[in-house]
Amino acid sequence: MKILFLNGPNLNLLGSRQPEVYGRTTLADIEAEIRQRATKLGVEVEFRQSNIEGELVTWVQEAKGKFGVLILNAAAYTHTSVALRDAISSVQLPTIEVHLSNIHAREEFRHRSLIAGVCIGQIAGFGAQSYILALNAAVNINLTQ
Ligand code: DQA
Secondary structure, X not given: OEEEEEEOOOHHHOOOOOHHHHOOOOHHHHHHHHHHHHHHHOOEEEEEEOOOHHHHHHHHHHHOOOOXXXXXXXHHHHHOOHHHHHHHHHHOOOEEEEEOOOXXXXXXXXXXXXXXXXXXXXXXXXXXXXXXXXXXXXXXXXXXX
């Protein structure tokens, strides 16, 4: 099975970006940890980041038929992007929504996720560990389907 990890805007700044909210772990650190665990779990992963909404939409579209599960931290686009939501609906790819922070415990505008309704579930608030939890969930989804 192949799992696609997509990361939205400003996640390239992890490590130095608001460390009190997002921690000191960089996106490269998260990717390295995920790669190690994926090898042990016997799954292939691809890991990408973009600050551009349309690029993320294109990657979701292209994932159809190539990946078994999409793990998506849409970052700020979580709260604004009808286009990303529509892309997920269009490809019908099992998608897990991920956030480092607990979006429900933060500013009100972060409480609403436009993509949550088209995802299998949401993992939020566990810092970098949210990605590991999502990887484990993705592997188990595949086992039970
Ligand atoms: C985030 C939460 C979003 O509200 C925010 O815009 C981000 C990161 C998270 O991982 O906690 O950029 O998706």
